[in-house]
Every structure is written in C-alpha cells, then in structure tokens.
Amino acid sequence: MQLRKYMKQIVAGIAILSVGALSLAAQAWSIPTTDPTATIRILSILDPKNDNVQPVIDAFQKEHPTITLKWQVVPFDSLNSTIDSHVANKSGDPDVYWADQPRISALASRGEAEELTAAFAKFTSNFDPSAYNAGLYDGKLWAMPIANSTQLLFYNKDLLKKAGLPFPSPAIADRMTWEDLTVKAAKAHAAGAQYGFAFGQFDRYYQLEILPVQLGGSVGASGPGNLTPDFTSKEWVDAFTWYGKLFSSGVSPRGVTSEETDPFFLAGKTAYMVQGPWFLAELQSSKVNWGVAPQPKFANGKSAATPTGSWSLAINPFSKEKAAAAVFVKWMTVDNGGGYIKYRSNPELAASVEGKKIYFQKSVFASPEGKNAVKIIDFETSNTAVNRVSTIGYIEFEGILNQAFADIRNGADAKTALESASSQLTTAWAKYK
Amino acid sequence: MGKSTRKSVLTVVAIVVSMFFILPALWILIDSFRPNLEIMSTMTPVSWHLIIPEKLTIENYVALIISDRFDLALFNSAVVCLASVAAGLLISVMAAYALAVYHFRGRNLIFAVVVISFLVPFEAIAIPLSQLFTDWGLGNTMIGLILPGIGNGLAIFNLRQFFMGIPVSYREAAVIDGASEPRILFSIYARMSGPALVNSALLIFLGQWTAYLWPLLLVSDNNLQVAPVALARTFGEHSASYGENFAGAILLSLVPALAMFILQKTLGNTSIGSGEK
Amino acid sequence: MKARHSVAPADRRRHHGKRQENFWATLFLAPALVALVVLRIAPTISAIWSSLLRGFPGGIKPATFAGLYNYRHLFGDVNFINTIGRTIVFNLIINPLQIFLALLVAVLMIQRIRGANLWRMLIFVPVTIPIVGSSIAWGAMLNPQGPVNAFIVALGGAHQPFFTSPGQALACIIILASWIGIGYWMVFLIAGLKAIPDELYEAAYLDQAGPIRVFFQITIPLLKRNLLFVLVADTVANFVLFVPVQLLTNGGPQNSTTLLMFDAYRTSYGYGSRNLGAAEVTILTAIMLVFVFFQFRLLREGRDSE
Known part of the structure; x- marks a missing residue:
C-alpha cells in the first residue's frame, strides 16, 4: 500500500516535471517592444578580439544595455559537435548559436533550433532570397542569416605579365571559361608560377558544387527530402574529370590544404585563384599586385552558377531567455541592415539588401580593383547564386562527397570515386528513411 | 672492441636516433618564431628557408597570449593537471598495492574491471558522462574537469606490474618488524618505485594536459577553458594560423618536457636495482 | 586435544592477519573502484545499452529499443567490414613495431654513453608536443613537394606521394604515430630495465654470454611484466588513435586510412548518430579485448611472486 502510494506520487511528479519541461520548450515568445533584463550566452566561432567582433558586441550593449551578452568561442571544427551536446543537455546554454546554413535542416529536424517563423518571417523582403531561404526547412523558418558569400577569380598581375598573359576582364559579359583558364594557368605555371590555379577551398562541396550545376547537373541529391544521392550523372562525371585533370597535369597542387591556399596567393606563388570576398581585406594589406574577375564557367555550360551561403543565427529551443535572444538576433540581422555587418570591422558580405549598401562602403572597396569587385559581387549574389542542397542528411552528404573530391584530386577516377561515394551515402542515409 | 670504442659507437647511434625525433x-x-605567411610559403617547394628563417618574430607568442588569452588557458590546464595527478596518483598507488600484494577473493575480477576501464575509449562515454556531470551541477567547474582524470586504470595497471616485481621478502620483513600496511605501502613500495611513480604521474598528467573533447563538452565559459581548446582556435574557417599553433604547441610541450627532465634526475634512479645494492 | 591447543593461537593469528588484509584491501581499493565504476564502467554500460537503441541523430529526440539493428546495419556494410580489417592489420603491425623499436632505444639509452640523459629527453620531446602541432608538421614534411621528397630525390630516389596515395597514407600514419609513441614507451621500458639487478648482467658476462643471448635470456624474461603493461597500453593507444587521421587524411585517400576509432568518432561527433557510434565503439572495445587477452596469455606472469 505504502509503496504504491509512493509510486503514484513519483509518477505524478515525473508527469508534472515533463509537462513543465514541455511547456518550457513550447513557451510562446515574440520580439518584445521593450527590452527584458537578461543575460544571454552566444556560442560563436568568432573570437571577440582576433576576429574583430568586439565592436559588434559593444554596439549591441550600448543600444540594449539591459541585455548582457556572454560570448563563448569554440574552435571552428568543433562547433557542430558542441552544439549537438550542449543543446541536448537541455540546460538552455547557449541561448543563441552560430549555425552553418546548409546544416539548418539537420538542426531543425533534430530539435536543436527554435522555430522563428512567427517572429521573423515578416522580414523576408529585407534579404537576398538565397540567404533567407537558407533558413527554411519544412516550409518554416529556423535561422536568420547574418552574412552571405560568393566567389570571385583573383589573379596575380605580376605572374601573368611574366607569362605574357592578358588580365582577365572584370566585366560579367566577358566571363572566362574554365577551359581557357586551365590553358592559361598552365602557361603561368610553365613561366614560373609555383601554382597555376588554385581553388580557395579544394575538395569542398561549397566550392565545387557549381561545376556540375553549370553543366546542367543536379545539386547532388534529389527525391523526397533530397535524401537520394544524385551525383553520378554525366554532368558530375564530366565536371570532376576536369577537376582531376587540374592536378594530374600539374596546373593545381596536390597535398595543399584549404587553409594554405590564401597564404600561397599572398606570398605571390599562385597565378589564379577562386576565393570569396573575405579575401579582399587580406589582399589589400598584402604586397601582391592583384586583380579580380568573375568566377569562370564552362564553354558548353548551361549557366554561370556561383557558390553562396554563409552563417546564420539560431535560438536554442531550451533557452530560458528567448525574448532577449530574439532581440539580439533581430539586431544582428535586421536592424539597420544588420548590426553584424554594420559594426564588424573586417567586412563579410551582407545577406540583406540594406546591409550590402553599408558593406560596399567599406574601405576595401575603395581601390579600382575593389570597385570591380563590388560590381561582380552585386551581380553574382542576385543572379547566379546557387544554394547548397537542403537536406536533413547534409552532414553525411558533405563529408562523404568532400572525401570523394579529395580522392579525385589525388588521382582516383572521377566516375569510380563518385559511384563509390554514392553507395556509401546511400548506406549512411538509410537511417533517415 | 674496446670499452671506449664501444662507448663512442653507441653514442653516435644515440645521436642519430635522437635526431630523427628532434x-x-x-x-x-623555429616556425613558432616566424610570421605565418613565411611558414606557409617556405613549406613547399623545399629550400634552405625551411630551416633558416628570413625573419624572426615573437608575434605568434604575443598574439597567442594577448588575444587568445593562452596564458589563462595554460593556468587552467596546470591547475587541472596538478590536482588530477595528486589525487589520481594517490588513488592508483593504493589500488595497485592492494592488487599486487593481497590475496583476496575477487582480486582477479577487480583487476579485470581495472583493465576494462581503460580499454573503453573515453570518446565513447564522454557524451553521456558530460550530461550526467551537467545534471550534477558540475558543468563549467574545475572539479568537473579534474574528476575524469583521477580514475586512471592504466596508472593502476602500471604500478601493479611494478609492485609485483618487488620481492615479497621486503614486505614480510616489514610485517615482522610490526610495520603497518600504510607504512609498508608508502615507505617501502612507493619509495622503491620512483620511475614507475614518475611514469604513472606522466600517464595521468598527459591524459589531462592534452584533454580536448571533455573540456569542450563540459565547459562553455571561456574563462575556464583549457589550453588544447585554446590552441584549436588557431584554426579558422578559411585560414589557419600555423605560427600561433606552433607557438602554442611549444608552450604546451615545455611543461611536460621540463617536468620529465627534472623528475628523471631526482627520482629516475631510485629503483629496485639500486635498492638491493 | 593437545594438538588443537597448540595450533589454535597460530590459526587465530593467521585468521586475524587475513581479516586485516581484507580490511586494508577494501580501504585501499575503495576510492579507485568508486572512481572507475562511476566514471568509466557505468557510462560504458550505458554506452552498450545505447548501442541497442535506434534514434534520430542528435541527442534530443528519444531513441527506441531496436535490439541488434545497429550491429546488423554495420555488418551489412562492406565499407565497415573493410574498416575492421584495416584496423586489425594496422594494429598487428604498429604495436609490435613500436614496442620493438622502443625496446631497442631503451636498451641503447641505459648503456654507458655520453649525454644519455640529453638524448633520452630529445627522444621524449615528441610525446610532449600536442598532436595537432605534430600532425601539421609531419603533413608538411611528407607533402608531395616537401622536404622528405626533396631529400629522397637528392639521394637519387623516386618522388613519393605519401599522404596522397592510398598505398602509402596508412604507412605515413604509422611513422607519425611511432615518432610520438616510441619515446613514450621507451620511458616505461627504461624504468623496467633499471629494475633488473645489475648482478644478473655481471654474472652473465662472467659466463661469457654474448649481448644477444643476454638480451633474450635475461632482459626479456625479467622485463615481462613491464612489457605486458607497455604492449597493452600501446595497443589501447593505437586502437583509439584518430587525431592525425582527422587532421591529415580524413580517412582517405579511398578510405585507406579509415580506422575504426576515426569512423566511430565521425559517426558520433560528426554525424551526431550516437547510437550507431556506440555500436561501433562496442565492437572496437570487443576487438581490443581479444587483443589484450592474447597479450596477457603471451606474456603470462610467472607465479614466482605468489
């Protein structure tokens, strides 16, 4: 009897606790009109000092003195496992975190992101469509973009002169072809450039997805929920056969990591490199005599697709300070074109239309080459940007595909490597079906 | 072969071998004292500049300490390690002694528990353990960082192996003299096991000194973060600062290298071999 | 009667000693056992349990019991079978190799040579360098255009692809791991070697025994306990090694460096599939147990101390 009574009490207690937990998770919130008093924890990959985010933090604190920010930094490589474990602890720490855009579907489906549709969908028109859409999963909004990206062709004027090569035109209409670039890069290499051509990020889907897409291929997955691998088509094989030849012919280097490509270009060892606008600041302060042109396309290609996407902010569903978190997210992404873009001293491409205006005013765009870059960036982000595939299985997709790209770079046959990756991914995706 | 020729030949071999390691x-x-750009650009292709820097600088160390607060992280690591070694070594010595000298029922079972405890990769239990620790309120605490370091099965195993090599006659003589068990343990066994104690301390120390995953899972407060995590921050999304990474690696390696050197000088020669003489 | 009278006190004393021994054994073992059970064994059991569940990636949605589903999934995947095979071959090579070399170096270092302490410390230095730093350094040295290749070519050899070739990448990982490991295990072996009484060596030399005979007839048998520890600890270290793989090859080229721990780490922490990752680690631990069992058999302890 006694025991039974206790059991009943315990069961009731558990029921109350779990209802409490549920109601906490589903607690209604909106962006408040007056600031609450709260401390919110922000999990980021950016260090306040090293990565020039301190001015952003200071500006927020000045405008919203009652909301205290506690900044947490984790190493870039460990961000996702940290989010997984910290959010799953259900302690509500962190309140807001940096979300890699192609992972947003996964974060949302895992229950690691708070839905933002009711509070933030009204700001749709503020953003470049591709940037806003990156936060969507299942027709709902889960994260807000703080930045965007694109890719440009940078070249070293001195190395090109030495090889007797003309400078590529900055005009969109005169976009180079990959075929032409390969020939010229080989010449530059023969004339003394250590590397003829480099992708800023070798072997990464972000950088290479556009190659098959330009040829008319898919973004890599299709079917319901984009959970069927789709990268063994002729377009994919052709694109990556070209990619493999870059290395077997010696135009591009094997064994160089994506972290090493920027320093090599800055040290004057690379003739041509495709890289993002974040590279402009480093170029400006370097001794390299550089120029910029649009990212190339294939001669027989169907489009001039360019990479896009960056980081977003998401709110922890277990956060106890969602209203304050929402104030912060709105301030970072929406207010005045986005506080993140406005106050961060080394610029990142804005995701919002208003933010882009502020962005193009930054000093890196003052030089003639900088002005060329403005035109290219503006055009590409509104016309040729192709998002990474949206799937809850993105993490496995990217991991396995990047490895296939690396194998092709190291000499594996493109068709074989892609087919083997496809079967590996089918196995890895079995759990979502 | 004369004694001195033999000595010279062996010395040369020792030098060649140590060169491979050093x-x-x-x-x-060297690279920790060069600008990052120079490290990258001298890596390939090969030239003399790989080993002879064009420019020496302490900027990597300055950046690491001023901006990354590596000094604070090193301090945290040191506190965690010292506490872990002190507590872990004491616990291990006692357990190893019990396993080595007493004959009681279940001894083999307990020894099996010890062995299994270090066979399971820590990565496998880190997530559930970190959730437990957070529930216990140990998230973002020093204690939470220290605790996993003190239950070190390898250290127990190492000491047990060493203790078993100590002739039983020592213990028997001490028992007849009326020495208590703790006395036998600490003033006979521990005294005679200098190198094994040093090595077990090393096991516990290095385990904590290089811990990366656990602090990452348990600690979110930057002021409590440890050095290996701070070191990993030198790798960004688009670029890596090899210079800062190497500077951090050098700072991190100084402490165990020096500790090892000093401990070997002081404790390295107390052993059974010399004890019997 | 008489006999019983005379035996009883001694018996009682022995009995008393036994009780005292049990008391001290409990006291000495309790802290370690509590620590090991709470911090290792209990989480291990929960990891094994979790390998029997099937759940959505991430740690929030509750997982459901699925029996051996994860294991069936793994053993039905040819890539995973290859990973197991590769891991076993890797360990069959690297563990004896490292211990053998570490033993050679340790024996060298206890000889009467000039500056022994210094050389010993230099060999130990790689142990102290964070593996992130040493992985990068070796990655650069073994770069296709790097210094090691320059050296090989200068000596008239052929250019080597190292980490970029499926045939050589795992061997490069073995070199890197041994560069770190040899100095580490050397330290433990030196401690064991020093515990061997000099008298035994002196006696052997008086018997005109050559150095090789001394090594096999005196050093190895007397070093057994120490070797057992080093071999077991090294095996564990190499089974769970994954940082150089993660930093340098990411399991490639063509899966040639995908070792089980790397795969399990990627499954649990990269993909967030905790249950599947738990199954992989359970398999890994089981294989390790087999290895360690044979090592205990191979270096069976003499009953001399009992």
Whole structure:
C-alpha cells in the first residue's frame, strides 16, 4: 500500500516535471517592444578580439544595455559537435548559436533550433532570397542569416605579365571559361608560377558544387527530402574529370590544404585563384599586385552558377531567455541592415539588401580593383547564386562527397570515386528513411 | 672492441636516433618564431628557408597570449593537471598495492574491471558522462574537469606490474618488524618505485594536459577553458594560423618536457636495482 | 586435544592477519573502484545499452529499443567490414613495431654513453608536443613537394606521394604515430630495465654470454611484466588513435586510412548518430579485448611472486 502510494506520487511528479519541461520548450515568445533584463550566452566561432567582433558586441550593449551578452568561442571544427551536446543537455546554454546554413535542416529536424517563423518571417523582403531561404526547412523558418558569400577569380598581375598573359576582364559579359583558364594557368605555371590555379577551398562541396550545376547537373541529391544521392550523372562525371585533370597535369597542387591556399596567393606563388570576398581585406594589406574577375564557367555550360551561403543565427529551443535572444538576433540581422555587418570591422558580405549598401562602403572597396569587385559581387549574389542542397542528411552528404573530391584530386577516377561515394551515402542515409 | 670504442659507437647511434625525433620538433620550434605567411610559403617547394628563417618574430607568442588569452588557458590546464595527478596518483598507488600484494577473493575480477576501464575509449562515454556531470551541477567547474582524470586504470595497471616485481621478502620483513600496511605501502613500495611513480604521474598528467573533447563538452565559459581548446582556435574557417599553433604547441610541450627532465634526475634512479645494492 | 591447543593461537593469528588484509584491501581499493565504476564502467554500460537503441541523430529526440539493428546495419556494410580489417592489420603491425623499436632505444639509452640523459629527453620531446602541432608538421614534411621528397630525390630516389596515395597514407600514419609513441614507451621500458639487478648482467658476462643471448635470456624474461603493461597500453593507444587521421587524411585517400576509432568518432561527433557510434565503439572495445587477452596469455606472469 505504502509503496504504491509512493509510486503514484513519483509518477505524478515525473508527469508534472515533463509537462513543465514541455511547456518550457513550447513557451510562446515574440520580439518584445521593450527590452527584458537578461543575460544571454552566444556560442560563436568568432573570437571577440582576433576576429574583430568586439565592436559588434559593444554596439549591441550600448543600444540594449539591459541585455548582457556572454560570448563563448569554440574552435571552428568543433562547433557542430558542441552544439549537438550542449543543446541536448537541455540546460538552455547557449541561448543563441552560430549555425552553418546548409546544416539548418539537420538542426531543425533534430530539435536543436527554435522555430522563428512567427517572429521573423515578416522580414523576408529585407534579404537576398538565397540567404533567407537558407533558413527554411519544412516550409518554416529556423535561422536568420547574418552574412552571405560568393566567389570571385583573383589573379596575380605580376605572374601573368611574366607569362605574357592578358588580365582577365572584370566585366560579367566577358566571363572566362574554365577551359581557357586551365590553358592559361598552365602557361603561368610553365613561366614560373609555383601554382597555376588554385581553388580557395579544394575538395569542398561549397566550392565545387557549381561545376556540375553549370553543366546542367543536379545539386547532388534529389527525391523526397533530397535524401537520394544524385551525383553520378554525366554532368558530375564530366565536371570532376576536369577537376582531376587540374592536378594530374600539374596546373593545381596536390597535398595543399584549404587553409594554405590564401597564404600561397599572398606570398605571390599562385597565378589564379577562386576565393570569396573575405579575401579582399587580406589582399589589400598584402604586397601582391592583384586583380579580380568573375568566377569562370564552362564553354558548353548551361549557366554561370556561383557558390553562396554563409552563417546564420539560431535560438536554442531550451533557452530560458528567448525574448532577449530574439532581440539580439533581430539586431544582428535586421536592424539597420544588420548590426553584424554594420559594426564588424573586417567586412563579410551582407545577406540583406540594406546591409550590402553599408558593406560596399567599406574601405576595401575603395581601390579600382575593389570597385570591380563590388560590381561582380552585386551581380553574382542576385543572379547566379546557387544554394547548397537542403537536406536533413547534409552532414553525411558533405563529408562523404568532400572525401570523394579529395580522392579525385589525388588521382582516383572521377566516375569510380563518385559511384563509390554514392553507395556509401546511400548506406549512411538509410537511417533517415 | 674496446670499452671506449664501444662507448663512442653507441653514442653516435644515440645521436642519430635522437635526431630523427628532434628534427621535426625543432622545425616546429623555429616556425613558432616566424610570421605565418613565411611558414606557409617556405613549406613547399623545399629550400634552405625551411630551416633558416628570413625573419624572426615573437608575434605568434604575443598574439597567442594577448588575444587568445593562452596564458589563462595554460593556468587552467596546470591547475587541472596538478590536482588530477595528486589525487589520481594517490588513488592508483593504493589500488595497485592492494592488487599486487593481497590475496583476496575477487582480486582477479577487480583487476579485470581495472583493465576494462581503460580499454573503453573515453570518446565513447564522454557524451553521456558530460550530461550526467551537467545534471550534477558540475558543468563549467574545475572539479568537473579534474574528476575524469583521477580514475586512471592504466596508472593502476602500471604500478601493479611494478609492485609485483618487488620481492615479497621486503614486505614480510616489514610485517615482522610490526610495520603497518600504510607504512609498508608508502615507505617501502612507493619509495622503491620512483620511475614507475614518475611514469604513472606522466600517464595521468598527459591524459589531462592534452584533454580536448571533455573540456569542450563540459565547459562553455571561456574563462575556464583549457589550453588544447585554446590552441584549436588557431584554426579558422578559411585560414589557419600555423605560427600561433606552433607557438602554442611549444608552450604546451615545455611543461611536460621540463617536468620529465627534472623528475628523471631526482627520482629516475631510485629503483629496485639500486635498492638491493 | 593437545594438538588443537597448540595450533589454535597460530590459526587465530593467521585468521586475524587475513581479516586485516581484507580490511586494508577494501580501504585501499575503495576510492579507485568508486572512481572507475562511476566514471568509466557505468557510462560504458550505458554506452552498450545505447548501442541497442535506434534514434534520430542528435541527442534530443528519444531513441527506441531496436535490439541488434545497429550491429546488423554495420555488418551489412562492406565499407565497415573493410574498416575492421584495416584496423586489425594496422594494429598487428604498429604495436609490435613500436614496442620493438622502443625496446631497442631503451636498451641503447641505459648503456654507458655520453649525454644519455640529453638524448633520452630529445627522444621524449615528441610525446610532449600536442598532436595537432605534430600532425601539421609531419603533413608538411611528407607533402608531395616537401622536404622528405626533396631529400629522397637528392639521394637519387623516386618522388613519393605519401599522404596522397592510398598505398602509402596508412604507412605515413604509422611513422607519425611511432615518432610520438616510441619515446613514450621507451620511458616505461627504461624504468623496467633499471629494475633488473645489475648482478644478473655481471654474472652473465662472467659466463661469457654474448649481448644477444643476454638480451633474450635475461632482459626479456625479467622485463615481462613491464612489457605486458607497455604492449597493452600501446595497443589501447593505437586502437583509439584518430587525431592525425582527422587532421591529415580524413580517412582517405579511398578510405585507406579509415580506422575504426576515426569512423566511430565521425559517426558520433560528426554525424551526431550516437547510437550507431556506440555500436561501433562496442565492437572496437570487443576487438581490443581479444587483443589484450592474447597479450596477457603471451606474456603470462610467472607465479614466482605468489
């Protein structure tokens, strides 16, 4: 009897606790009109000092003195496992975190992101469509973009002169072809450039997805929920056969990591490199005599697709300070074109239309080459940007595909490597079906 | 072969062998004093500049300490390690002694528990353990960082192996003299096991000194973060600062290298071999 | 009667000693056992349990019991079978190799040579360098255009692809791991070697025994306990090694460096599939147990101390 009574009490207690937990998770919130008093924890990959985010933090604190920010930094490589474990602890720490855009579907489906549709969908028109859409999963909004990206062709004027090569035109209409670039890069290499051509990020889907897409291929997955691998088509094989030849012919280097490509270009060892606008600041302060042109396309290609996407902010569903978190997210992404873009001293491409205006005013765009870059960036982000595939299985997709790209770079046959990756991914995706 | 020829030949062999180990480390040391750009650009293709810097600078160390607060992280690591070694070694010595000298029922079972405890990769239990620790309120605490370091089965195993090599006659003589068990343990067994104690301390120390995953899972407060995590921050999304990474690697390796050197000098020669003489 | 009278006190004393021994054994073992059970064994059991569940990636949605589903999934995947095979071959090579070399170096270092302490410390230095730093350094040295290749070519050899070739990448990982490991295990072996009484060596030399005979007839048998520890600890270290793989090859080229721990780490922490990752680690631990069992058999302890 006694025991039974206790059991009943315990069961009731558990029921109350779990209802409490549920109601906490589903607690209604909106962006408040007056600031609450709260401390919110922000999990980021950016260090306040090293990565020039301190001015952003200071500006927020000045405008919203009652909301205290506690900044947490984790190493870039460990961000996702940290989010997984910290959010799953259900302690509500962190309140807001940096979300890699192609992972947003996964974060949302895992229950690691708070839905933002009711509070933030009204700001749709503020953003470049591709940037806003990156936060969507299942027709709902889960994260807000703080930045965007694109890719440009940078070249070293001195190395090109030495090889007797003309400078590529900055005009969109005169976009180079990959075929032409390969020939010229080989010449530059023969004339003394250590590397003829480099992708800023070798072997990464972000950088290479556009190659098959330009040829008319898919973004890599299709079917319901984009959970069927789709990268063994002729377009994919052709694109990556070209990619493999870059290395077997010696135009591009094997064994160089994506972290090493920027320093090599800055040290004057690379003739041509495709890289993002974040590279402009480093170029400006370097001794390299550089120029910029649009990212190339294939001669027989169907489009001039360019990479896009960056980081977003998401709110922890277990956060106890969602209203304050929402104030912060709105301030970072929406207010005045986005506080993140406005106050961060080394610029990142804005995701919002208003933010882009502020962005193009930054000093890196003052030089003639900088002005060329403005035109290219503006055009590409509104016309040729192709998002990474949206799937809850993105993490496995990217991991396995990047490895296939690396194998092709190291000499594996493109068709074989892609087919083997496809079967590996089918196995890895079995759990979502 | 004369004694001195033999000595010279062996010395030369020793030098050659140690070069294989020290040259890559030396390169890390040299690079920690060069600008990042120069490290990258001298890596390939090969030239003399790989080992002879064009420009020496302490900027990597300055950046690491001023902006990354590596000094604070090193301090945290040191506190965690010292506490872990002190507590862990004491616990291990006692357990190893019990396993080595007493004959009680279940001894083999307990020894099996010890062995299994270090066979399971820590990565496998880190997530559930970190959730437990957070529930217990140990998230973002020093204690939470220290605790996993003190239950070190390898250290127990190492000490047990060493203790078993100590002739039973020592213990028997001490028992007849009326020495208590703790006395036998601490003033006979521990005293005679200098190198094994040093090595077990090393096991516990290095385990904590290089811990990366656990602090990452348990600690979110930057002021409590440990050095290996701070070191990993030198790798960004688009770029890596090899210079800062190498500077951090050098700072991190100084402490165990020096500790090892000093401990070997002081404790390295107390052993059974010399004890019997 | 008489006999019983005379035996009883001694018996009682022995009995008393036994009780005292049990008391001290409990006291000495309790802290370690509590620590090991709470911090290792209990989480291990929960990891094994979790390998029997099937759940959505991430740690929030509750997982459901699925029996051996994860294991069936793994053993039905040819890539995973290859990973197991590769891991076993890797360990069959690297563990004896490292211990053998570490033993050679340790024996060299206890000889009467000039500056022994210094050389010993230099060999130990790689142990102290964070593996992130040493992985980068070796990655650069073994770069296709790097210094090691320059050296090989200068000596008239052929250019080597190292980490970029499926045939050589795992061997490069073995070199890197041994560069770190040899100095580490050397330290433990030196401690064991020093515990061997000098008298035994002196006696052997008086018997005109050659150095090789001394090594096999005196050093190895007397070093057994120490070797057992080093071999077991090294095996564990190499089974769970994954940082150089993660930093340098990411399991490639063509899966040639995908070792089980790397795969399990990627499954649990990269993909967030905790249950599947738990199954992989359970398999890994089981294989390790087999290895360690044979090592205990191979270096069976003499009953001399009992």
